[in-house]
Amino acid sequence: MQITAVETFPVAPRWLFVKISTDAGFDGWGEATLEGDAEAVGAALTALRPQLPGADPLYIENHWQRLTKGGFYRGGPVLASAVSGLDQALRDIAGRAYGVPVHELLGGPVRDSVRVYGWIGGDCPADLGTAARAPREAGLSAVKMNAGARLTALPSRSDSAQVVERARQVREALGDDRDFAIDFDGRVAAPAAARLIRQLEDRHPLFVEEPVAPEHEHANLRRLTEPTSTTIATGERLCSHAEFLPVLEAGVRVAQPDIAHAGGISEVRRTAVLAETFGAVPAPHCTRARTGQSRSRPTPTGHPHHPPSSTGGLPAVSNPQRAAGNSVSNPQRAAGNSKDVHAVTNEPPVPPGSEPAIVRIVLAGCGAIGWEVAKRVYTQPTDGRYRLVAAVDPHADRADAVGTLLGVPAFASLAEVLAAGVEFDAVDQRLPHHLHVDAALEALAAGRHVLVEKPLATSVADAARMVTAGESSGLVTAVAENYPHLAAVKAARRAIAAGEAGVIRALRTTRAYTLGGVWVRDGWRAGTGPSSGIMLDQGTHHMSLLRQLGGEITAVAAQHSTVPEDADDGAVETVLLTARFASGLAGHSVYSWGAAALVEEAEATVFGSKARIDVRVSYEADLGHARSFGEGSPQGAAISPPENYYDSHRLMVDDWVAAIIEQRRPLVTFTDAAADLAAVIAAATSLHHGGDFVEVAEIAEG
Structure with missing residues (x-):
């Protein structure tokens, strides 16, 4: 070879x-x-x-x-x-x-579990107590935190007091049966470090990490280790076992070589053996190199620094949320396969026509929407049909939070997931709008099924690229659009199809928002022109609702108004969209944000010659349903069971997974969402041209 x-x-x-x-x-x-x-x-x-x-x-x-x-x-x-x-x-x-895991090539395992701890930050400690309790509730027995972002070589008395206060908050939140470690990141000079370590002793930290910068360790570490009973850890910036020798001689008892910086597995293994000579604990460091995290595991699982106690002993993996995703009893399983990340089989994704026991999903995007989906969908039983195997977000804290919640490894990109050999079949994409096209094309090129958060894209051209790529791939491509999955919308469609409402005269959708300005104007929702950010998101949302009830939309006109608002958020904006349908129907959509919203709203109304049908949506309780008002029924009659809007998060994923397993069309395809996007871009174009009707076909054709 x-x-x-x-x-x-x-x-x-x-x-x-x-x-x-x-x-x-x-x-x-x-x-x-x-x-x-x-x-x-x-x-x-x-x-x-x-x-x-x-x-x-x-x-x-x-x-x-x-x-x-x-x-x-x-x-x-x-x-x-x-x-x-x-x-x-x-x-x-x-x-x-x-054909064996790498730890077997190092002599075989000496333990089948590794104690891990969770990272809780500390640079901006608004509520470290709450942050410390979350990993505890997830089952972790220890956390690690920064000493503070503003520490200088000579910290003021106030800055030093804040470090001690943060440690007090965390200790109080954890209680005496959990541990915390504190990382100085080498930010302070030796005298200040010695003073802080002494002040922290009565909080009983598990260890203090990198109290001084590595270039100063040879002269100062012994002065720090000898007067204190607190364990000192260091090593993430040392590059060989030779550089660890003076550090260990100075009394450091947690050695933290980084698998990506210190010569790889070969040299980290030698460093671990050297640490054992001094009675020190090797804890491979890996907070940023995500593929390297999986490579860190053979050393703690295959090196006998001492037999772990019933509670797991001292930590053998540095920063577990980024190394393993949670407190794992089997570190190989955390890497996403049944053996070891160094001996993965790279099993192909679900092939067409086959029926897997389970669909393995990567959640890409762990911000506000991704976090809600993680909580509402992936923490719930799935009847063995699917499971989450990795969390992806370029913001490490977001990916780590989902990883800890669900017990899966966290990565910064899909490329890292692929490089690490994690086996998966599909990508649930909950990213900012402008990232949809590149992320979806990347997943499809890798042969994975894709679910994209609405709207499909930010331009018709990007949407067309996604539709073409999806159709040519033979994979299941779906869009997380809530309304078509609601029982109320399905009931209204059935009633219309059965003629229960008679001849449909008009349609209307309405939405009042109490969302803060961040949702309207920040990068997640921002766009160009009046209201385009929120319109892009909620506009495609309601275009989908109108299209579900009235069929193909052929033209759209839009007007907007602004009135003064008492709050500091600027102004209340209201947008009125008028839609023309291929059937000859006309429909309205009204959006107003900053206005009072109701617990139960009639978000859609179908005006028929025999009856009016309201589609009522509830965001706070199980009050949503469809209601029919006909002759002799002034109070109306419910035609669908009660539901909560947010139940649709689970229904969307369930439908997508079923489409993958059954090799069928999902309820909302890329093509459907591209039509919704073209309609809302027609509306935005109308806003810029005095409110005239704009043909959707002209927009779709570029």
Whole structure:
């Protein structure tokens, strides 16, 4: 077996992956991310790359020695990170070639569980107590926090007091049966660090991490470790086991080599052995290198720093939310496969015509909508039809929160999920609107089914690209549009189809919002022109509702008004949309935000010659239903069971999964959503042209 190629894959905003290919068909992946210096590491990999093609990939130690010691100048974070990525990839190949997890190549497991802790921040500690309780409720027995964002080398008395107060809040929230660690990030000078450590002692932190910067450790660490009973941890910025020797000699008892910076699995293993000599605990550090997190696991599971106690002993994984996603009893399972991330089978996604036992889903986007979906859908029983296997968001805190909630690994991008070998069939995409097209095309190119949050895209051109890609892929592409899934809307459609309302004369939808300005104007909802941000989101929402009840929309006109508002949020905006249908019907949609909303609203009304049908939607209680008002029925009669609008979140995912399993059309397709988008862009165009009717077909044709 010979190495045939070494490739690098930079991924925004900071990640760098390494792939080594062989003539035997085994590919190995590693991560060489060096935060802020990925380009420099990429240049180092370019320089090292010629040494590997033609060589046997199983000569791992030989390669490591040549790569690290073959030049006159050695070491440093850039070279060490480059070698780290290559070493991980070579060990990945070895695991695949021998058909075993990498920890078995290191001597086999010595434990089947690893104690982990949750990251709770601390830079902006509005309510650290609440933040500390969340991981506890998720089952974690420890958390870690920053000492504070504004600490300087010589912190003021006030800043020092705030550090101690934050520690008090966390200890009070956790109680005495849970632990917390505190990270100084090397921000303070040694005298201030010594004073703070002394003041923190009565809060009993599990350890204090990186009390001084690594360049000052040789002169100051012993002065910090000897006077205190608090355990000191450090090592995330050290690049070899040789650099750990003086640190351990100075009394550090939690060694934190980073798998992506310290020479890969080979060197981290040597560092762990060295730490054992001093009675120190190895805790591989990995807060940012997401693929590297999975590579961190063979060391804690395969190194006997001491037998774990019944409560799990000291932590063996640094920052578990980003390493494993939760407090895991089986760290291999947290990587998303039944063996180990270094020996994944890369099982293909659900093939057409097959019926899997379960659809494995990645949640991409863990902001406000993604978090709601995670809570309302993926925490609930699914009858064995689907499960979430990973959470993705470029904001680590968001991905980590969902990961902790659901016990799945967290990643910054879909590319990282693929690189880590996580097996999945589908992507539930809950991203900001402007990211929909690229994310969906990426998932489809990877052969995964896709569910996209409404609206489909921010332009007709992007929507067309998504429709074309979806149709040519043969995969199930659906849009998370709530209204078609509501029992009330389905009942109204049935009543119309059965002629119970008679001849339909007109349609109307209405929505009053109490959303704050952030929902109207920030990047999540922002657009160009009057009201276009909220119109893009809620406009497609109500265009879908109108189309469900009245059929194809052919033209739209829009007017808007602004009146003074007492609140500080600016102005109350009201938009009136008039829609013409292919059937000859006319319909109205009225949106007003900043206005009082009702617990139960008639969001849609069908005016028929025999009866009026109200579609009532409830956001706060199970009061939503469809109601028919006909002759002899002035109070109306319910024609659908009571429901809560937010139940539709689950119904949308259920329908998408059923479409994947049954290989059928989902209730709302990319094509359906593209039609809704064209109608609302026609409305926005009308707003810019004096409120004249704009033909939807002209918009759809560009």
